[in-house]
Amino acid sequence: xxxxxxxxxxxxxxxxxxxxxxxxxxxxxxxxRGVILAGAVGTGIAPSxxxxxxxxxxxxxxxxxxxxxxxxxxxxxEAKVVRxxxxxxxxxxxxxxxxxxxxxAGTTTPNxxxxxxxxxxxxxxxxxxxxxxxxxxxxxxxxxxxxxxxRYPQVSRVTxxxxxxxxxxxxxxxxxxxxxxxxxGLVSCAEWSGVKLSTLLExxxxxxxxxxxxxxxxxxxxxxxxxxxxxxxxxxxxxxxQNGERLMPGNGYPMxxxxxxxxxxxxxxxxxxxxxxxxxxxxMYESRTYSQILxxxxxxxxxxxQEVKSFITSPSHGMALKGPGLYEISGVAYSGTGRIEKVMVxxxxxKSWGQAALQEPVLSKAFTRFRMPWRWDGGPATxxxxxxxxxxxVQPTRAEFVAVRxxxxxxxxxxxxxxxxxxxxxxxxxxxxxxxxxVYA
Amino acid sequence: xxxxRPIVLAAAFLLATTASLSKAETPHLGKPLDxxxxxxxxxxxxxxxxxxxxxxxxxxxxxxxxAEKCAACHGDNARGGGPAAALVEEHKIVGISASxxxxxxxWPYATTIFDFIRRAMPFTAPRSLSDEEVYAxxxxxxxxxxxxxxxxxxxxxxxxxxxxxxxxxxIIRFPDRI
Numbered sequence: 001x002x003x004x005x006x007x008x009x010x011x012x013x014x015x016x017x018x019x020x021x022x023x024x025x026x027x028x029x030x031x032x033r034g035v036i037l038a039g040a041v042g043t044g045i046a047p048s049x050x051x052x053x054x055x056x057x058x059x060x061x062x063x064x065x066x067x068x069x070x071x072x073x074x075x076x077x078e079a080k081v082v083r084x085x086x087x088x089x090x091x092x093x094x095x096x097x098x099x100x101x102x103x104x105a106g107t108t109t110p111n112x113x114x115x116x117x118x119x120x121x122x123x124x125x126x127x128x129x130x131x132x133x134x135x136x137x138x139x140x141x142x143x144x145x146x147x148x149x150x151r152y153p154q155v156s157r158v159t160x161x162x163x164x165x166x167x168x169x170x171x172x173x174x175x176x177x178x179x180x181x182x183x184x185g186l187v188s189c190a191e192w193s194g195v196k197l198s199t200l201l202e203x204x205x206x207x208x209x210x211x212x213x214x215x216x217x218x219x220x221x222x223x224x225x226x227x228x229x230x231x232x233x234x235x236x237x238x239x240x241x242q243n244g245e246r247l248m249p250g251n252g253y254p255m256x257x258x259x260x261x262x263x264x265x266x267x268x269x270x271x272x273x274x275x276x277x278x279x280x281x282x283x284m285y286e287s288r289t290y291s292q293i294l295x296x297x298x299x300x301x302x303x304x305x306q307e308v309k310s311f312i313t314s315p316s317h318g319m320a321l322k323g324p325g326l327y328e329i330s331g332v333a334y335s336g337t338g339r340i341e342k343v344m345v346x347x348x349x350x351k352s353w354g355q356a357a358l359q360e361p362v363l364s365k366a367f368t369r370f371r372m373p374w375r376w377d378g379g380p381a382t383x384x385x386x387x388x389x390x391x392x393x394v395q396p397t398r399a400e401f402v403a404v405r406x407x408x409x410x411x412x413x414x415x416x417x418x419x420x421x422x423x424x425x426x427x428x429x430x431x432x433x434x435x436x437x438x439v440y441a
Numbered sequence: 442x443x444x445x446r447p448i449v450l451a452a453a454f455l456l457a458t459t460a461s462l463s464k465a466e467t468p469h470l471g472k473p474l475d476x477x478x479x480x481x482x483x484x485x486x487x488x489x490x491x492x493x494x495x496x497x498x499x500x501x502x503x504x505x506x507x508a509e510k511c512a513a514c515h516g517d518n519a520r521g522g523g524p525a526a527a528l529v530e531e532h533k534i535v536g537i538s539a540s541x542x543x544x545x546x547x548w549p550y551a552t553t554i555f556d557f558i559r560r561a562m563p564f565t566a567p568r569s570l571s572d573e574e575v576y577a578x579x580x581x582x583x584x585x586x587x588x589x590x591x592x593x594x595x596x597x598x599x600x601x602x603x604x605x606x607x608x609x610x611x612i613i614r615f616p617d618r619i
Contacts, residue, residue: 091524092514092524092525092564092565093524093525093564119561120561120564120567133474133479133482134471135474135476135479135483140473141473141474141475141476141479142471142472142473142474143471143472143473143474144470144471144472145472148468148470148471148472149470151468151470152467152468152470153467171537199467200471202467203467203469203471204471211619214485216482216484216485220561220564220567221560221561221567222484222560222561222567222568223561224485224556224560228618228619230618230619231618272482273479273482273483275483275485277485277487277491279487279488279489281485281486281487281488281556282487282488282549282550282552282553283485283553283556283557284553284556284557287548287549287550287553288542288547288548288553289539291547291611292537292539293534293536293537293538293539293541293542294537294612295537297534297610298610298611298612299547299610299611299612300611300612300613300614301611301612301613301614302613302614302615302618302619303614303615304614304615304618305614305615305618405537406536406537407537408536408537408538409536412538416540417539418537418538418539418540419537419538419539420539
């Protein structure tokens with residue numbers, strides 16, 4: 001700490017250390033106050049103090065404030081920060097709500113902003129009447145009430161959840177002019193607390209013939225998915241709490257299956273039944289919806305894994321930079337395989353790359369916030385991020401991705417799910433006007 | 442209190458902790474059930490027909506039920522045009538869009554049709570159909586798609602034997618995760 005402060009002190013009046021083309025600055029420059037001073041000096045736009053208005057008290061400083069509510073909600077001035085809805089009138093079809101990544105910070109998605117997809121509305125479940133039954137190839141079928149589960153040893157873990165169809169508009173043959181919320185809003189990250197599924201399976205016992213389980217919800221479609229027992233015994237959880245409070249209704253209240261790193265739809269909400277079986281059930285969601293057509297006409301089955309991915313949340317499509325100067329490029333990276341190892345950022349469309357700073361703690365299968373200082377010189381720039389995970393998996397370039405998975409012949413409806421499991425690079429083009437647009441590069 | 446006591450307690454705690462590592466102590470608060478008590482919830486149908494209930498149905502019976510309970514969303518004769526997808530379509534898959542998927546060109550198992558109708562349909566009144574009605578509707582959709590003969594009866598024996606054309610066209614993405 002002291003050393004870097006000393007280093008920065010000496011550099012106050014020098015240019016910041018450039019690590020890649022088009023103004024990317026060494027991530028270590030994010031440390032220490034000296035750099036910010038250097039940035040101000042470097043841009044040559046240090047504001048003058050002459051003629052500033054004298055400070056006066058604002059009205060809210062001169063009267064008693066509002067009463068304290070039992071459950072607090074955000075400032076009324078933040079009302080425009082919302083999820084976007086695909087089906088606000090609850091018409092008889094599914095309903096998606098997307099996380100506004102470009103208006104959030106850090107790595108925790110607040111519960112009100114966590115993405116949801118529901119296939120038959122949100123059931124209103126009485127927690128005292130809800131039951132979880134585990135049966136099939138077990139020694140003793142058991143039924144658990146919420147009250148009973150609340151007495152079991154609990155675990156907490158931070159993990160992202162991502163819809164298999166997140167980023168589906170990226171299959172478009174041309175970049176769709178949409179925000180990061182519209183393109184990537186079906187992923188969120190929270191701390192989940194609950195009971196490990198392996199704890200409950202220890203009590204029911206498992207017949208060695210059981211290789212799969214079917215999980216089923218208490219919602220009107222009785223949504224059901226097959227899950228390998230391998231995953232159930234690894235890190236599966238019956239989640240009861242989301243960021244410290246009981247699950248949101250749209251996220252599965254009062255309990256859901258949590259399969260860290262696996263396709264959102266498998267994390268069955270409103271969980272009421274788990275049946276252990278020998279072979280997968282080939283439910284509609286696995287045999288049809290979450291099987292992906294490939295360019296040769298065959299289709300992937302049991303993709304499960306949400307692979308290593310990252311995207312820049314700021315600056316991003318729809319924003320406008322206010323003149324040349326020092327900016328921070330920031331975004332999220334995550335991998336269903338484990339921890340994020342590194343994130344590289346480019347400001348010249350991938351010609352050169354600099355390593356971004358990762359916000360600690362870097363957790364397995366969780367959002368990792370990356371940051372990169374950038375001096376925008378006012379010229380055209382193309383911003384990209386690319387993530388690596390600890391298993392050595394790397395986020396593919398768009399060309400690499402399209403070569404394997406193909407792309408559509410025309411832009412899809414923005415709310416459609418033309419294909420799934422897109423994890424390639426997202427590019428934001430910055431024009432000389434400062435306007436940021438979605439581009440392919 | 443004599444001074445050595447905390448040490449004794451600490452030693453006892455250590456022993457207890459070591460013991461619990463070998464075999465986890467769990468509360469055992471689950472209520473034992475038999476499969477008969479679970480039967481009404483046990484609606485999973487496997488591709489080999491496991492779970493299919495008694496009863497049967499034909500396409501002709503299904504046509505009547507479809508017109509009454511399904512056509513409002515799926516269109517007349519299941520050809521689409523309403524708020525929900527067509528269930529009878531005749532085309533090959535071109536390109537990678539999921540909109541290309543039809544029951545005939547994509548769904549690998551006919552048992553999935555029965556399973557999904559019984560658990561989720563009609564959209565506004567799930568689980569309101571009798572098993573006979575679900576068999577009849579399954580027969581209707583299969584017959585209209587020319588996957589079975591119009592005169593065929595669907596039941597626990599015949600339905601798993603329906604060979605769907607796309608069955609062998611799938612690649613397991615990560616076999617080591619199964």
